Amino acid sequence: xxxxxxxxxxxxxxxxxxxxxxxxxxxxxxxxxxxxxxxxxxxxxxxxxxxxxxxxxxxxxxxxxxxxxxxxxxxxxxxxxxxxxxxxxxxxxxxxxxxxxxxxxxxxxxxxxxxxxxxxxxxxxxxxxxxxxxxxxxxxxxxxxxxxxxxxxxxxxxxxxxxxxxxxxxxxxxxxxxxxxxxxxxxxxxxxxxxxxxxxxxxxxxxxxxxxxxxxxxxxxxxxxxxxxxxxxxxxxxxxxxxxxxxxxxxxxxxxxxxxxxxxxxxxxxxxxxxxxxx
Numbered sequence: 001x002x003x004x005x006x007x008x009x010x011x012x013x014x015x016x017x018x019x020x021x022x023x024x025x026x027x028x029x030x031x032x033x034x035x036x037x038x039x040x041x042x043x044x045x046x047x048x049x050x051x052x053x054x055x056x057x058x059x060x061x062x063x064x065x066x067x068x069x070x071x072x073x074x075x076x077x078x079x080x081x082x083x084x085x086x087x088x089x090x091x092x093x094x095x096x097x098x099x100x101x102x103x104x105x106x107x108x109x110x111x112x113x114x115x116x117x118x119x120x121x122x123x124x125x126x127x128x129x130x131x132x133x134x135x136x137x138x139x140x141x142x143x144x145x146x147x148x149x150x151x152x153x154x155x156x157x158x159x160x161x162x163x164x165x166x167x168x169x170x171x172x173x174x175x176x177x178x179x180x181x182x183x184x185x186x187x188x189x190x191x192x193x194x195x196x197x198x199x200x201x202x203x204x205x206x207x208x209x210x211x212x213x214x215x216x217x218x219x220x221x222x223x224x225x226x227x228x229x230x231x232x233x234x235x236x237x238x239x240x241x242x243x244x245x246x247x248x249x250x251x252x253x254x255x256x257x258x259x260x261x262x263x264x265x266x267x268x269x270x271x272x273x274x275x276x277x278x279x
Contacts, residue, residue, distance in 0.1 A: 010160035011183040014137045016073050020045025022230035031057025037236050039065045041243050047230045049077035055098035077110040080276045083118035088125035107135035112147045113276035120154050142272040145178050161185045167193040168258050170266030187228035192218050194268050206254045220245045221258050
């Protein structure tokens with residue numbers, strides 16, 4: 001029996017599942033199977049991106065599930081070379097075509113790429129896509145406070161979501177506080193720390209205490225922290241395991257111990273301040 005999960009509400013009035021499936025680095029030829037497996041386990045949110053090269057596979061997996069479109073939540077993202085008033089809508093339509101959908105539930109700017117200074121243009125174009133109803137909600141990924149503040153200052157509209165690298169070793173408290181103050185939902189990518197935390201003694205002790213895996217403890221930590229979270233796996237058993245986090249809870253002692261794992265140098269992915277700049 002699939003587990004029931006929480007949902008979060010965006011400041012634009014739409015809602016989304018808190019836990020979803022990420023498909024970064026999943027080959028397109030197996031993506032449909034992976035998505036189908038996740039949907040059978042109870043997942044309803046699937047997160048992809050143009051640069052992942054697997055939007056077509058995601059679309060095939062969604063279509064093959066036989067589920068009603070309104071019961072699914074689909075996210076995709078705009079890549080760095082398509083920021084602009086004209087190029088952003090064109091890139092969005094290409095993503096829709098690959099997905100085989102009439103709309104997506106959430107469209108994100110993948111990176112701000114401040115060196116090219118076109119993310120505000122991309123955001124203005126995405127506002128038009130939202131108003132047309134082809135992107136039900138719009139958000140960003142990997143934006144820092146300064147990037148978010150500029151969107152607000154220049155357009156008056158903040159994203160509903162900022163998807164950021166976030167895991168117990170890199171908890172981004174200041175950015176998450178800004179999100180909370182401005183009604184932006186935090187969504188975690190690399191939520192399990194890219195495998196670097198499997199042997200962490202604190203997490204292993206918490207997992208042993210609850211008779212759970214370290215991955216389940218980290219996902220549960222995200223959920224109790226209020227984060228949306230999109231763990232990736234192509235293995236059916238791990239897809240199932242990652243969703244089985246709604247029948248236990250971490251206590252205050254657990255949460256405090258995990259809070260102590262935060263490191264200023266805990267980032268494993270690119271830095272948004274510099275990523276995408278010319279070499």
